[in-house]
Amino acid sequence: ALDPEQEVRVVDPEQEARQYLELLDKEYGRRANVETLAEWGYASNITDETLQYKLNVSAEHAKFQKQQWLETIKYPWHTYKDPDIRRQFQKYSVLGTAALSEEKFDKLEKLVSEMESIYSTAKVCDYNDATKCDLSLEPELTERLAESRDPKELSHIWVEWRHASGEKVRSQFEHYVALSNEAAVLNNFTDASAYWLKDYEAEDFQDQVKALWDQVKPLYQQLHAYVRRRLNEKYGDDVVNRRGPIPAHLLGNMWAQTWNNIFDISVPFPGKQNIDVTEEMVKQGYTPLRMFKLSEEFFVSLNLSAMPETFWKNSILEKPEGRELICHASAWDFYDSKDFRIKQCTAVNMEDLFTAHHEMGHIQYFLQYKDQPFIYKEGANPGFHEAVGDVMALSVSTPKHLRKVGLLDGASTDDPEATINYLYLQGLQKIVFLPFAYVVDLWRWAVFQGEITSDAYNCNWWKLRGQYQGIEPPVDRTEEDFDPGSKYHVIASVPYIRYFVSFIIQFQFHRALCIEAGEYDPQDESKPLHECDIYQSTKAGNLLSKMLQMGSSKPWPDAMEVVTGQRLMDASGLLEYFRPLHKWLEQENAKTSEYIGWDPTDKHCVQTRVELEKLKAQPVEKEDSE
Ligand SMILES: C[C@H](N[C@H](C(=O)O)[C@@H]1CCCN1C(=O)[C@@H](N)CC(=O)O)C(=O)N1CCC[C@H]1C(=O)O
Numbered sequence: 001a002l003d004p005e006q007e008v009r010v011v012d013p014e015q016e017a018r019q020y021l022e023l024l025d026k027e028y029g030r031r032a033n034v035e036t037l038a039e040w041g042y043a044s045n046i047t048d049e050t051l052q053y054k055l056n057v058s059a060e061h062a063k064f065q066k067q068q069w070l071e072t073i074k075y076p077w078h079t080y081k082d083p084d085i086r087r088q089f090q091k092y093s094v095l096g097t098a099a100l101s102e103e104k105f106d107k108l109e110k111l112v113s114e115m116e117s118i119y120s121t122a123k124v125c126d127y128n129d130a131t132k133c134d135l136s137l138e139p140e141l142t143e144r145l146a147e148s149r150d151p152k153e154l155s156h157i158w159v160e161w162r163h164a165s166g167e168k169v170r171s172q173f174e175h176y177v178a179l180s181n182e183a184a185v186l187n188n189f190t191d192a193s194a195y196w197l198k199d200y201e202a203e204d205f206q207d208q209v210k211a212l213w214d215q216v217k218p219l220y221q222q223l224h225a226y227v228r229r230r231l232n233e234k235y236g237d238d239v240v241n242r243r244g245p246i247p248a249h250l251l252g253n254m255w256a257q258t259w260n261n262i263f264d265i266s267v268p269f270p271g272k273q274n275i276d277v278t279e280e281m282v283k284q285g286y287t288p289l290r291m292f293k294l295s296e297e298f299f300v301s302l303n304l305s306a307m308p309e310t311f312w313k314n315s316i317l318e319k320p321e322g323r324e325l326i327c328h329a330s331a332w333d334f335y336d337s338k339d340f341r342i343k344q345c346t347a348v349n350m351e352d353l354f355t356a357h358h359e360m361g362h363i364q365y366f367l368q369y370k371d372q373p374f375i376y377k378e379g380a381n382p383g384f385h386e387a388v389g390d391v392m393a394l395s396v397s398t399p400k401h402l403r404k405v406g407l408l409d410g411a412s413t414d415d416p417e418a419t420i421n422y423l424y425l426q427g428l429q430k431i432v433f434l435p436f437a438y439v440v441d442l443w444r445w446a447v448f449q450g451e452i453t454s455d456a457y458n459c460n461w462w463k464l465r466g467q468y469q470g471i472e473p474p475v476d477r478t479e480e481d482f483d484p485g486s487k488y489h490v491i492a493s494v495p496y497i498r499y500f501v502s503f504i505i506q507f508q509f510h511r512a513l514c515i516e517a518g519e520y521d522p523q524d525e526s527k528p529l530h531e532c533d534i535y536q537s538t539k540a541g542n543l544l545s546k547m548l549q550m551g552s553s554k555p556w557p558d559a560m561e562v563v564t565g566q567r568l569m570d571a572s573g574l575l576e577y578f579r580p581l582h583k584w585l586e587q588e589n590a591k592t593s594e595y596i597g598w599d600p601t602d603k604h605c606v607q608t609r610v611e612l613e614k615l616k617a618q619p620v621e622k623e624d625s626e
């Protein structure tokens with residue numbers, strides 16, 4: 001432990017506190033570097049050895065943290081006048097999972113690592129070839145879910161992935177919940193959900209999120225009704241009930257979190273120029289490296305930072321042969337102000353081009369706050385970190401920008417039907433995602449709070465998925481399944497409400513940067529928000545940089561105010577961006593007198609498949625007439 005007494009003479013207590021913080025900063029930063037390297041070693045090469053090394057390093061780190069914490073809490077930091085050292089002490093005084101006994105800490109680390117390994121190495125058999133059983137989530141299953149238009153194949157992939165991932169980790173997850181809650185209580189939080197929510201520094205944060213959801217829900221329901229009609233037209237009434245939830249396996253994504261992969265079969269105005277540039281990327285011989293270089297060039301055009309040489313040397317941008325690794329894309333800060341990496345099993349398509357921008361946004365944030373004290377090397381809140389890359393992608397995805405980089409040909413047209421097609425594609429990613437992101441942590445908060453118990457994990461998952469997203473499983477589910485465990489963040493213990501926050505605030509940032517770039521004017525109809533491309537605007541880049549450099553040194557409303565002048569999250573940016581689509585959907589759904597919303601299904605909440613079969617064998621009771 002660092003002994004503060006080694007200083008001989010101290011002038012004033014706050015000066016001594018500052019010196020102590022400098023000691024902490026050096027020691028925590030050095031140790032974080034070692035720990036992150038060990039985590040990378042495991043995530044990029046899953047073996048017993050790399051796991052053991054990772055567990056040893058994190059156990060050692062936890063022991064140091066606990067010892068140091070006993071020193072730190074001796075300081076009367078609540079009394080200090082300087083808000084900055086108060087804030088640093090406040091953050092250092094939250095010990096985290098290191099508060100657990102060494103044995104329980106190690107158990108919790110092992111549980112999460114095992115769940116990540118099961119998820120990352122899960123394999124599924126091909127629908128058409130039962131002897132081919134080496135299909136991984138990335139790239140094979142992701143690609144089949146995106147491209148197949150055979151409901152039976154889609155159902156097979158959907159069910160078998162859950163059988164190979166979520167179902168396998170239910171018991172580990174239960175134990176993980178108990179230990180996470182125990183750690184939260186040791187940190188004086190009621191449960192792990194309160195511990196997670198501390199990062200938003202707002203007592204009423206969950207109410208704020210609910211208010212935002214209420215603001216965007218009408219737009220989501222209009223889009224849902226339209227997509228359901230188009231899927232009903234394609235697959236027929238037996239597969240898609242025009243008044244019910246949408247079967248989840250038909251939506252182009254393993255978790256139905258974004259629906260951009262069914263753009264081609266539901267595009268409002270067919271026959272227009274194809275704004276999905278995947279084909280063009282392949283035709284032009286795009287490689288993963290070139291995708292990341294394109295993204296870097298966008299950041300540099302705003303006068304933001306280029307990637308350091310080590311980034312290109314140390315990153316993994318393609319799935320390596322001959323070893324198991326965690327393919328789920330991620331961005332890494334090694335806390336030495338020099339080493340920053342991305343690990344992504346990149347496929348050459350538009351979706352992965354935007355994921356690349358998302359990850360590069362994290363790296364840019366790391367670079368911008370690299371000179372902050374270790375304890376402030378975070379986003380202003382976790383949603384800010386998730387928003388940076390997506391703000392760039394809002395400009396990059398415009399047809400105007402795609403023409404600038406040669407991925408779309410022809411001159412820009414102000415064809416209102418083409419505009420609807422573009423906003424529809426954007427809506428299939430941004431509007432659709434919101435209820436999904438909300439549900440993931442609504443479910444987990446309720447689990448941590450004990451409202452959802454393990455005997456009804458899956459039933460409550462599908463109740464929330466039905467209630468907020470209006471989707472349902474392709475086949476009945478029971479408590480022998482554990483579908484939440486088929487989603488990376490749930491088994492990797494990564495909070496998810498950050499993405500909901502990001503998908504709201506990224507439009508506030510986009511609007512503010514577009515105004516700064518002179519690309520958008522609320523009064524000028526000829527410059528609508530959805531056409532704004534901030535490319536090469538150093539003014540916009542400088543404004544964003546001012547916020548990013550702050551890290552978490554100030555409460556997030558201060559950071560938001562720097563860019564937007566606002567101190568609150570609000571959905572007006574998103575609603576402004578999608579206004580033309582919202583109007584069009586209302587007109588279109590009125591034309592077909594579409595049923596807005598969905599009849600709740602009485603999806604069976606039963607324990608076992610045997611029970612389910614019995615239930616289905618019973619003659620259906622006649623609806624008792626009202
Ligand atoms: C593809 C992306 N991977 C995450 C991300 O980049 O956020 C990874 C895994 C979990 C955290 N993470 C990190 O890289 C962090 N180290 C970043 C940080 O430093 O905070 C992801 O999961 N996304 C993107 C949109 C929706 C969501 C999804 O795909 O469900």
Ligand SMILES: [Zn+2]
Nearest residue numbers: 358362385386
């Ligand atoms: Zn992210």
